[in-house]
Amino acid sequence: MTKWANAVPNRTTQQELKRQAIIREAARIFSRRGCHGATLDDVADRLGVSKTALYRYVRNKSDLLYACHEEAMDIADRTLTQGEQSGRTGLEKIQHALGAYLAEMIGELGVPVLILEENALQGDEAERIYARRDEFETRLRALVEEGIADGSILPVNPKMAMFMLLGAIHWVTKWYRPDGSWSAEDVSDALIELATRSFAAAPAPRLNANIHNNCGRADDAGRPDRRGTDELRTDSRTKGIAADDR
Amino acid sequence: MTKWANAVPNRTTQQELKRQAIIREAARIFSRRGCHGATLDDVADRLGVSKTALYRYVRNKSDLLYACHEEAMDIADRTLTQGEQSGRTGLEKIQHALGAYLAEMIGELGVPVLILEENALQGDEAERIYARRDEFETRLRALVEEGIADGSILPVNPKMAMFMLLGAIHWVTKWYRPDGSWSAEDVSDALIELATRSFAAAPAPRLNANIHNNCGRADDAGRPDRRGTDELRTDSRTKGIAADDR
DNA sequence: CGGAAAACTTACTGACGAGTAACTTTCATT
């Protein structure tokens, strides 16, 4: 029965893989061009198929958008749980959770989330996503409060602190490009260390992440070319490392 | 000649006022719904006129989008210059500049900027805006470097620090609503104090902004209603103060 | 093989929204 020693996935897993690929690609495009600015033809082109092919894996555009959000929330919930369990203080838990969240979001297989355009999701789907997001934010705020209680975090307005962190993190999708010289982990480490220092009760006297140290600060003035159809801001031009081919 | 003792503005200034109103309203809607998700009918409705009326003041939709960006960059440049002149250390300059920028952006007459959807602007207009933004970011990075040099800011990757700040700031337009219990200045002060503490060489042992202190932390769990057509996340429901009427 | 389901394609339709044409109302000035 099992041909090729199961090296080739069977049909149903292939279907699932294809659906995943659609979701990832769609998430990227939605988040760059905006949900309304992105067409299903764009997504299909990137995947090398025709638009109608997508409809075998996805009911319609809003179903796809919803799937992107669900996927992103899955990542958010999972990494948050990891953080809650691995850290010891509230501060550490936040750092672990959001570090993993960011790294995964911008990493190879991530679902670079979804700038929330109002009214892009509608009806029940919107309700479900908003409910999940609210729960996520509540848990995150609880970690801030835990940190304040255990003394690792300064007395701070938890909502404000949370919004600051989420802003800093989600903004990354606006400027980060994976083919730059910074890896997803580099960026994640540096950004989380920096952002959480803002409310650390005992802020470290120096920053340890690679990006804050071993990167020259001299030639940071260069700016990437934005003319390409899919260019997004990155350090590629500045560092002269990344290929300019996509 | 001058009737009504110039209490009523003449025609050309009225034109200019109307154009400004269009730009402000459009910026708000663009930034909420996304440029492609917003229709000119939406903008016109909010202003109580028909879509075609807008065309007397604006060449077309991309012209309007461009005007929004120019307006926002005007604010950014102006507040940055103020900051450069008023602060003493690099850190202070950044705090003054970005504090004023944020307060003005989300304040009554602000142009709540413009989530950059890729390819929303095109051609020369895109080039001009990108050039201005690049220059702004370069100046901001220079302030970070100045702060490192004068000892007010920790050695940090300036680009990373800048992106973190801009993310935290621009994200505000995603959750802030002016009719909540937090004023634009409250939010601005609290967020800037918090965010810049992340790289302060001598971070304060406590946060002084109102929001971090006099706001109870007990009932922060409530979430606003998102069903209304124009609802955006805010603390209105949580604090039970703001009107829910728009 | 053969045949049937799965996977995709090309060619369409229908809605929505930007922009225009042509007409009406408002208002300042003689």
Add this chain to the structure above:
DNA sequence: AATGAAAGTTACTCGTCAGTAAGTTTTCCG
């Protein structure tokens, strides 16, 4: 009051893109 420009309206056109219909190729399995 008369008139002409400014300000706005209603009713349209036309392109783009989501979604569908119908047909073609690929793949699995007896």
